Amino acid sequence: MSSQHDAWTAGHSYEHYMGRWSRVIAWRFLEWLDPPERRDWLEIGCGTGALTATILAKCDPASILATDQSDDFVRHAADTMHDERVRFETAEARALPVGDASVDIVTSGLVLNFIPDKPAALQEMRRVLRPGGLVAFYVWDYPGGGMGFIDAFWRAAAACDPAAASLDEGKRFPFCTAEGLKGLCEEAGLADIAVTPLEVTTRFDDFNAFWRPFTLGAGPAPGYCRNLEEPQREALKHKLAEEVGTDGAIELPARAWAARGTIG
Numbered sequence: 001m002s003s004q005h006d007a008w009t010a011g012h013s014y015e016h017y018m019g020r021w022s023r024v025i026a027w028r029f030l031e032w033l034d035p036p037e038r039r040d041w042l043e044i045g046c047g048t049g050a051l052t053a054t055i056l057a058k059c060d061p062a063s064i065l066a067t068d069q070s071d072d073f074v075r076h077a078a079d080t081m082h083d084e085r086v087r088f089e090t091a092e093a094r095a096l097p098v099g100d101a102s103v104d105i106v107t108s109g110l111v112l113n114f115i116p117d118k119p120a121a122l123q124e125m126r127r128v129l130r131p132g133g134l135v136a137f138y139v140w141d142y143p144g145g146g147m148g149f150i151d152a153f154w155r156a157a158a159a160c161d162p163a164a165a166s167l168d169e170g171k172r173f174p175f176c177t178a179e180g181l182k183g184l185c186e187e188a189g190l191a192d193i194a195v196t197p198l199e200v201t202t203r204f205d206d207f208n209a210f211w212r213p214f215t216l217g218a219g220p221a222p223g224y225c226r227n228l229e230e231p232q233r234e235a236l237k238h239k240l241a242e243e244v245g246t247d248g249a250i251e252l253p254a255r256a257w258a259a260r261g262t263i264g
């Protein structure tokens with residue numbers, strides 16, 4: 001389910017808002033996945049390249065084709081990452097730009113909840129995998145309160161504007177649970193399915209460091225924040241300060257669910 005506020009553009013803004021945390025969770029994900037080396041990877045929804053860079057650093061891939069529907073993000077990732085093993089291309093998850101049975105591992109980080117037809121996306125992943133290939137992905141645990149700083153934002157936003165409640169990712173993405181991921185993998189006919197939680201801490205030096213990424217416009221909550229009139233944005237800032245406090249550093253937990261499975 002997409003929203004007019006999702007705002008997947010502006011790589012630098014995304015990096016301040018989410019990229020720095022998605023790099024940490026990408027590392028945890030690959031530690032858990034422990035994939036074989038020298039494989040051909042395809043990534044869906046690479047954004048600014050948080051997972052792409054981590055695969056390059058940690059997994060010794062033979063190649064990575066990193067794709068995203070956003071031209072802006074693909075350009076940002078290609079401009080900031082120079083490695084002969086990686087190539088970036090604009091592509092929608094439902095139409096991956098490679099032939100049947102052409103890669104060993106298909107992965108995506110923090111993307112699947114934004115794809116309306118998830119079963120079709122899983123079928124497209126299966127199409128491009130070689131026999132025995134691996135599907136592996138992760139999403140934030142939005143419905144389980146697993147994304148502390150975003151949860152705080154939407155609580156404050158709903159207190160100021162009841163209509164904002166429906167934009168909360170916890171409500172938009174009920175699929176982001178252990179059962180949701182496992183069910184999707186089963187429905188896609190994957191074998192050797194495993195699902196696990198991944199946890200990190202998001203730390204902000206003070207309230208200004210906490211607030212600023214929401215004003216930069218990349219992602220659902222920043223997209224909502226940017227579209228407010230100035231007095232409404234100030235009221236939200238005030239409410240959020242009440243919610244998380246303004247006395248020193250702010251530390252909140254962030255949890256994702258990761259899933260993997262293989263095709264026969």
Ligand SMILES: C[S@@+](CC[C@H](N)C(=O)[O-])C[C@H]1O[C@@H](n2cnc3c(N)ncnc32)[C@H](O)[C@@H]1O
Nearest residue numbers: 008022045046047050069070092093109111114
């Ligand atoms: C939260 S960002 C995650 C980016 C990156 N993987 C990371 O871990 O930081 C979600 C990304 O998914 C992309 N995306 C959303 N829907 C998509 C779709 N249907 N096909 C391809 N990419 C999609 C967005 O453009 C955005 O870059």
